[in-house]
Amino acid sequence: MSLVDKIKNAGVIGAGGAGFPTHAKVSGEADYVLLNAAECEPLLRVDQQLLVLYTDSILYGLDAIARQLQVKHAIIGIKKKHGDVIDVLRRRIRELRLAIEIHEMADFYPAGDEQIMVYELTGRIVPEGGIPIKVGCVVINVETTLNVNRSMEDMSVTDSFVTVSGDVPHPLTMKVPVGTPMKEVVAKAGITDLDGYAVIDGGPMMGRVLKDMDATVMKKTKGYIVLRTEHPLIVKKTATDRTAFLEGRSACEQCRMCTDLCPRHLIGHNLNPHKIMRAVKYNLARLEELTQANLCSQCGICTLFSCPAHLKPHQINFMIKQQLGANKLRYTPLTEAYHASAARDYRRLPVKRLIRHLGLYAFDKPAPMTDVTFASPEVRISLHQHVGAPAVAVVAAGDVVIKGQLIADVPEGTLGAAVHASVNGMVASITDQEITIKVG
Ligand code: SF4
Numbered sequence: 001m002s003l004v005d006k007i008k009n010a011g012v013i014g015a016g017g018a019g020f021p022t023h024a025k026v027s028g029e030a031d032y033v034l035l036n037a038a039e040c041e042p043l044l045r046v047d048q049q050l051l052v053l054y055t056d057s058i059l060y061g062l063d064a065i066a067r068q069l070q071v072k073h074a075i076i077g078i079k080k081k082h083g084d085v086i087d088v089l090r091r092r093i094r095e096l097r098l099a100i101e102i103h104e105m106a107d108f109y110p111a112g113d114e115q116i117m118v119y120e121l122t123g124r125i126v127p128e129g130g131i132p133i134k135v136g137c138v139v140i141n142v143e144t145t146l147n148v149n150r151s152m153e154d155m156s157v158t159d160s161f162v163t164v165s166g167d168v169p170h171p172l173t174m175k176v177p178v179g180t181p182m183k184e185v186v187a188k189a190g191i192t193d194l195d196g197y198a199v200i201d202g203g204p205m206m207g208r209v210l211k212d213m214d215a216t217v218m219k220k221t222k223g224y225i226v227l228r229t230e231h232p233l234i235v236k237k238t239a240t241d242r243t244a245f246l247e248g249r250s251a252c253e254q255c256r257m258c259t260d261l262c263p264r265h266l267i268g269h270n271l272n273p274h275k276i277m278r279a280v281k282y283n284l285a286r287l288e289e290l291t292q293a294n295l296c297s298q299c300g301i302c303t304l305f306s307c308p309a310h311l312k313p314h315q316i317n318f319m320i321k322q323q324l325g326a327n328k329l330r331y332t333p334l335t336e337a338y339h340a341s342a343a344r345d346y347r348r349l350p351v352k353r354l355i356r357h358l359g360l361y362a363f364d365k366p367a368p369m370t371d372v373t374f375a376s377p378e379v380r381i382s383l384h385q386h387v388g389a390p391a392v393a394v395v396a397a398g399d400v401v402i403k404g405q406l407i408a409d410v411p412e413g414t415l416g417a418a419v420h421a422s423v424n425g426m427v428a429s430i431t432d433q434e435i436t437i438k439v440g
C-alpha cells in the first residue's frame with residue numbers, strides 16, 4: 001500500500017489546528033518539505049517535547065514524506081532558543097544518516113504561520129490567496145509527522161497531545177483520547193470547577209474562547225488556555241461583532257500600526273487593515289472593494305498587540321470575510337511579483353514582548369509531558385474534525401468497537417478524513433455531528 005493510502009486510512013489530519021487532510025497535502029510533488037516546529041503561540045508546549053520524546057519517529061516520518069514528495073530539501077524550522085532540542089535533532093539526523101536540514105529561527109510570532117515559515121526557510125513568497133504548494137513547498141506539523149510515521153505501521157489517529165496552561169495550578173501536557181470532554185482534560189491541571197473561568201481552544205492568539213463548555217478533544221486540539229473571565233485577553237477575545245464594529249467606526253485614528261506590523265503585509269501581500277478600517281469608518285467601500293480582507297490569516301497581531309486604541313481589525317476582517325464568502329466574492333491578485341518589506345526584519349514581533357503585552361507573563365511556565373489516565377464514561381468523537389466533507393459513520397448504535405477501529409469514513413470522491421474509535425467500548429449514539437462511545 002502506498003504511503004498516501006496509509007496516511008488516508010489512518011485518518012491523519014493537520015494536528016496544528018488547521019485539520020487539513022494530510023493524504024491530500026502529500027499526494028503531489030514539491031521542492032521543499034518544511035517541518036513546522038516553530039510552536040510560536042505563547043504557552044503551548046507540545047511540539048518541543050514530542051521532538052525529544054519521539055525523535056526517531058518524527059525524523060523517519062519526515063523522511064518518508066520527503067521521499068513521497070520527491071523534494072530537494074527537507075528542512076526543520078525550529079526556534080534557535082530551543083538549543084537542547086536542536087542538539088538532539090542534529091545528533092539523531094547524523095546517526096540515522098538522514099538528508100534533513102535544520103533552520104534555526106528567531107523567536108517571533110507568527111513564525112509558525114505556513115506562509116511566514118515558507119518565506120523564512122526558502123525565501124519564496126506564497127502568492128496572495130495561495131497555499132505553500134504554489135511555490136513548491138509543503139509545510140507539515142510535528143505531531144502530524146509523528147502520526148504519519150505511525151500510519152506506516154497501520155496505526156490510526158486515536159489521540160491528541162494537549163497542553164493545558166494559563167491560570168491553572170499545574171500546567172501540563174498529556175496524550176488525550178480523541179473525544180474526551182474538555183472539562184476532564186482541564187481538571188488534570190487542577191481546575192475542576194470552571195465557574196468564573198474561560199477556556200481558549202488553542203493558543204492565546206489564534207485560539208477561540210469556547211462557548212460550549214461540553215466541547216471534546218479533536219485530533220487537531222493543541223491546547224486549552226484557562227483564564228479568569230475578567231482577564232483582559234478574554235475580555236478582548238469575547239467582544240461582540242457589534243462592539244468591534246462600533247468601536248472601529250468611532251475610534252480608529254488611522255495611525256496604520258495594524259498595517260505596519262501585519263505579517264502578511266510585511267511579506268508583500270496587499271493587505272492593509274488600516275485601509276479596511278478606514279473604509280468601514282467612513283462607509284467608503286462596497287463589499288466587493290474589501291476583498292483584501294480574504295488575505296488575513298487571523299493571526300491576531302493587529303487586535304491583540306498593534307492597535308493603540310484597542311480596536312479589533314482582525315475581527316472586522318473576519319466579519320467581512322464571512323460576508324465575502326456568503327456572496328462568493330474572492331480577492332483577485334494585482335501582481336505575481338511579491339517583495340517583502342525592507343523593514344520586515346525589524347517589525348517581527350518578539351514572543352517575549354507579546355507575552356507581556358497579553359498579560360500572560362505569570363503563566364509562561366513549563367507544561368511537562370505527564371502520563372495521565374481518563375475516567376470519562378464516554379467519548380464524543382466529532383465527524384467534523386477536518387477540512388472538507390464530514391465523515392460518514394460506518395458503525396451503528398449498539399456495535400462493539402475497539403480502539404483504532406474505523407467508525408466513520410470519507411465519502412467517495414470528497415476531501416475528508418477517516419475517524420477511528422479512541423477507546424474500547426460500545427457505540428451509544430450517532431448524530432450528524434458526532435459518534436458517542438460508552439467506554440468499557
Ligand atoms: S492600529 Fe488601530 S487606530 Fe491605528 S489604523 Fe489600525 S485600527 Fe486604526
Ligand code: SF4
Pocket residue numbers: 258261262263264265271273295296297298299300301302303313314317
Ligand atoms: S490578523 Fe491582523 S495582523 Fe494578522 S494577518 Fe490579519 S490583518 Fe494582518
